[in-house]
Amino acid sequence: MKNISDIDIDLYDVHSLDRLTLMKSNATALVKSMKLAGAPYVKYNKRVGLGLVNLSIEVKRLIDRNITALLKKQLHVATDGRFSDLYCDVRIYPESEQPDAWLEEVDPEQQRLYVFVNFVVSIPKTDSLDSMARASVLSFFEEKSWVVDKKINAARQRLKLWEKLNVNVVSELIDSAYFDDFPRDNFNGVNLEIDCDGVFEDNFSNTADHSRLVDYATRFDTALTEKSYAIEKITAKNSPKTVPFMIGGIAYQLGVKHISPKKLKRNDNLYGLMGFDETLTLSLVQSIKVSVNVIGVVGGPAMFTVGDAIDFVRETLEYREEEDAFNEAFEQSDELNYSDGSSYKGDINNGMPHGKGLMSWVDGSTYDGEWLNGVQHGFGKYTWANGTHYVGEWFEGRMHGTGALTYDTGEVEQGTFLAGEFVNPPA
Secondary structure (H helix, E strand, C coil), X not given: CCCHHHCCCCHXXXXXXXXXXXXXXXXXXXXXXXXXXXXXXXXXXXXXXXHHHHHHXXXXXXXXXXXXXXXXXXXXXXXXXXXXXXXXXXXXXXXXXXXXXXXXXXXXXXXXXXXXXXXXXXXXXXXXXXXXXXXXXHHHHCCCCCCCCHHHHHHHHHHCHHHXXXXXXXXXXXXXXXXXXCCHHHEEXXXXXXXXXXXXXXXXXXXXXXCCCCCCHHHECCCCCHHHHCCCCCCCCCHHHHHXXXXXXXXXXXXXXXXXXXXXXXCCEXXXXXXXXXXXXXXXXXXXXXXXXXXXXXXXXXXXXXXXXXXXHHHHHHHHHHHHHHHCCCCCCCEEECCCCCEEEEEEECXXXXXXXXXXXXXXXXXXXXXXXXXXXXXXXXECCCCCEEEXXXXXXXXXXXXXXXXXXXXXXXXXXXXXXXXXXXX
């Protein structure tokens, strides 16, 4: 079977078909011609995979949170009162499915992501979305525009939507995504295209629902009650089994009842499970963090999916368990006392800390862990006087390798450290 990029078709029409905004007669003709050309039409979700589907959901979520309602309020201004309703559709495609792929071979491990943001307008049966109305809507995302209408320009300058939606904003969100089936290392850049489309008002609700991309009706079981979510103590080892019960229990308390933990899959999107409600999703994510005594995470991967939640809890508890192991009191009798008032108890070689031991400084700071020739080297925990502490790998006296730095505020930097500096969350 051929790839879409291998046949002579208009990819804009394929994308419209993905959104269900292509006119029925044109859609039928396109599906027929694709089949005859040896590249039968495959629905978007199956064609691009769950990784890009989840990424599309999260970009749409960002836009709906910050932009869609604002643009909707100005739609009557942009279209001279003709239209009043719209929604946002986001679909992300690999470079191999773009026209550029026709011109040269695309390295599957070095592709760009093409992010298509489409604001779909509800069109009365007696009207149509002409090029002028479409361009006026899109002008809200252009800092410099050809538009001369004073009302439109006043609204544009007041909203400054080009600051809220651009390549940098989208790239920042994508950089925080580490969920399953998203081979982030295979993509080396982002292209963003913002467009405007329309559907007749009698089909508007249907296509708006379609833009959500997922339907999790099968993940619910009305027989479940609040007691159904009772779980044993969560540990790093049992987190793949217990975290789905935690998610269902928290969701139940938030009013999203009957999520079945046994039916949840790692790729299930938390925003979708919470009925695409931003406030409920934020409450769910924060509750998951609080359940393992984490208030906030600085620089870590975002929590978008069930798998993200499982990984977050597991990794946090793994660090916690390692930390607890190092908190056990040392039984060694060897001890060093220094002239500045600091002291060391543990393994010693040639008069220096070497092996495992606890160093205590006069300012209240401590280091409990492995030493090499008098400096921290290996695995250990350093605690500052204010309660901030780092648990992880050390190299020649500095944080270096995998670890977690927990500030006194509760925020956590978890991932890779290089020469004492946090550089990257875990992949």
